Amino acid sequence: MASSTTPRPVLKQPVKLACVQLASGSDKTANLEHAADKVREAATTGAKIVVLPECFNSPYGCEHFPSYAETLLPSPPTPSQSPSFHALSAMARDNKVYLIGGSIPEQVNTTTAAADGDDKKTSYYNTSLIFSPTGALLATHRKVHLFDISIPGKITFRESDVLSPGNKLTLVDLPEYGSVAVAICYDVRFPELATIAARKGCFALVYPGAFNLTTGPLHWRLLGQARAVDNQLYVALCSPARDMSAGYHAWGHSLVVDPMAQVMVEAGEREEVVVAELDGDRIEEARKGIPLRDQRRFDVYPDVSQGNVNFEEP
Ligand SMILES: NC(=O)CCC(=O)C(=O)O
Numbered sequence: 001m002a003s004s005t006t007p008r009p010v011l012k013q014p015v016k017l018a019c020v021q022l023a024s025g026s027d028k029t030a031n032l033e034h035a036a037d038k039v040r041e042a043a044t045t046g047a048k049i050v051v052l053p054e055c056f057n058s059p060y061g062c063e064h065f066p067s068y069a070e071t072l073l074p075s076p077p078t079p080s081q082s083p084s085f086h087a088l089s090a091m092a093r094d095n096k097v098y099l100i101g102g103s104i105p106e107q108v109n110t111t112t113a114a115a116d117g118d119d120k121k122t123s124y125y126n127t128s129l130i131f132s133p134t135g136a137l138l139a140t141h142r143k144v145h146l147f148d149i150s151i152p153g154k155i156t157f158r159e160s161d162v163l164s165p166g167n168k169l170t171l172v173d174l175p176e177y178g179s180v181a182v183a184i185c186y187d188v189r190f191p192e193l194a195t196i197a198a199r200k201g202c203f204a205l206v207y208p209g210a211f212n213l214t215t216g217p218l219h220w221r222l223l224g225q226a227r228a229v230d231n232q233l234y235v236a237l238c239s240p241a242r243d244m245s246a247g248y249h250a251w252g253h254s255l256v257v258d259p260m261a262q263v264m265v266e267a268g269e270r271e272e273v274v275v276a277e278l279d280g281d282r283i284e285e286a287r288k289g290i291p292l293r294d295q296r297r298f299d300v301y302p303d304v305s306q307g308n309v310n311f312e313e314p
Contacts, residue, residue: 010201017047017048018047020038020042022241029083039099040094043097045273049206060210065162070085098132103126127142141168143184180205185208207235220253225257228260232287234278252267252269
């Protein structure tokens with residue numbers, strides 16, 4: 001028994017998407033100013049969706065998360081609580097673009113009453129902020145799958161030593177175009193998240209990321225193409241530029257993949273803006289030619305998009 005779950009159309013009109021492969025350093029104010037320049041440059045190409053990389057306002061590393069973290073709640077935060085929130089909002093508004101604002105370290109302070117007094121706790125998240133062309137916050141995504149890996153002799157990284165994971169999937173409605181799913185870097189390794197988003201009707205999966213020099217050459221492009229071919233939609237991966245003087249060496253190679261899994265554009269290692277035009281017809285062509293959506297066998301295996309899926313932070 002075949003089944004069809006993907007609503008259509010998923011992309012209402014063609015749209016240019018730009019990935020800004022940004023060079024960032026240790027000075028947050030300078031990083032925000034530089035990001036603003038590059039978003040302006042991206043917008044001059046006609047891009048209406050602009051993507052920044054993971055941890056675009058700071059160096060990437062567990063030792064840096066607490067010192068660069070900003071408080072986002074209650075929303076909107078004040079400029080002193082979150083300069084990055086206000087800088088991103090202005091970048092989106094000034095350039096009239098949808099801005100998928102990479103990610104920043106977020107700090108959440110909670111106080112719970114306990115029998116022996118208040119219990120105060122500070123948590124950190126790796127959080128993406130998404131803004132509309134008017135500068136309004138549309139959504140936030142906290143990285144769901146934390147980057148904990150250990151490849152002997154190559155790389156050990158444990159985000160969970162410092163960060164807490166997010167607990168929801170993030171679909172963002174861009175009214176003129178349709179919806180995109182936003183997730184962060186290591187999240188791309190989890191096909192369930194992508195498949196659920198695709199079956200909810202998004203036209204693109206967008207991942208601010210920062211792969212490294214061990215897994216980058218092996219998996220970065222492969223994962224972008226895998227998520228695209230599985231789900232027959234566009235995938236964008238946006239990395240920081242490589243900086244060999246930093247503690248973490250990002251792979252670079254920001255790219256956009258089409259619904260047939262062809263790489264449309266790919267950056268090198270350095271700072272660069274890559275732009276691709278996304279067209280709903282290409283999604284339809286891929287889905288018509290290889291009609292996976294009508295051939296799924298939910299009588300044999302379950303539909304992961306049904307049932308208990310979180311779209312709101314509990
Ligand atoms: N920042 C990240 O989540 C890095 C993920 C990564 O490099 C990987 O191999 O996965």
